[in-house]
Amino acid sequence: MTPQPGDGSPDISWGDAFFYYAPDGVVPRTQPFATLLTKDYPGDETSRLSRPGTFRVNFFAGKDAFLNWTGRTPRDPDPHTVDPSATDIVMAHPVYGRQGWLAVVNPGPRTETAVLDLLRAAHDLARSRKKRHT
DSSP states (O other), X not given: OOOOTTSSOXXXXXXXXXXXXXXXXXXXXXXXXXXXXXXXXXXXXXXXXXXXXXXXXXXXXXXXXXXXHHSSOTTSOOOOOSOTTOBSOOEEOTTTGXXXXXXXXXXXXXXXXXXXXXHHHHHHHHHHHHHHHO
């Protein structure tokens, strides 16, 4: 889903993308499994997405993948060892890391494969949740 003027979505979300598992084409009333943000949101400015040409891919990773990438569980304290504005690095999401989300600012050669794998895994988790609830 890509919110745009006139669709009832908040202005700040216009131009960003929110990915849902919706095989019937109806956007569910759940969190997306991934997002692509092109700007800073209130309370989420540390990635400095306001820099020209900067965006961030975010995905729900779950506990195991989060632990694999960060060396800690989502609930463990964040040691703040990674600059949230660093590019082409898989990191805990600066706001939603405690919920098991990972993020990459401006994915590039170092993270291309990881981002694709994490997006597929996030999609698979969303599909599994949907199947359990139906």
